[in-house]
Amino acid sequence: AADIKVIDRCNLTILSEPGHEDLAEFLAAEQVAVSASLPCYSRDNVDIQRGDGVFERSIAGLRKLNALGYGQPGSNLELNLVYNPQGPSLPPPQQALENDYKAHLKEDFGIVFNHLHTITNQPIARFGSTLVSRGQFEGYMQLLRDNFSADNLAGVMCRGTVSVDWRGYLYDCDFNQMLDLPMPVLASDRPHLRELLEQPLNQHPIATRDHCFACTAGQGSSCGGTLN
Structure with missing residues (x-):
């Protein structure tokens, strides 16, 4: 439908992977908004967090998107970047x-690019495992609960x-998708996009679940960044 906005959660390094060289052109042709994670504008900080060479490949991906008109x-x-805090803390002011x-x-x-979206780290997957291994999981969950805002x-x-x-397959949010927690609708254990067209x-x-406190803490957090 014309009034539906499609967003691609883009790993910038995929744009240079063999077999995916035409992905950026496809997204542009289909008018898909791109939301790409870039934890810092510094090479050293990104490579320390993501691995050697990731920053250079991310910059190459952004240049490719810019050349196609993204963010211009x-x-x-539309080209938006995503920032997450490095540790168990709430994001800084977005603007x-x-x-x-x-x-x-x-x-x-x-x-x-168009906008930077600051998103609160979810206590799941790799970040959640890191918190557990460092004995910080309960403290971080308490931080999220203490900063809950209706x-x-x-x-x-x-x-x-x-x-x-x-x-x-459908999920209420990206984080539920990471947890393999399907959308509880359509009288189906695992609702699919083809069913959505009819209902x-x-x-x-x-x-x-408890991870939802991350989206309601402090300034709030969504696919569009802070809420307040």
């Missing part, structure tokens, strides 16, 4: 960090966004 003034091809990213990436690499509930991503995996999702229940 006046273009309808100030976005200004820093834009200044450094433009000056150092000639890269432009004002964020109206804007969380699960209320207006559907996450679709590569097979077409609206208004008023459907949302699968929630």
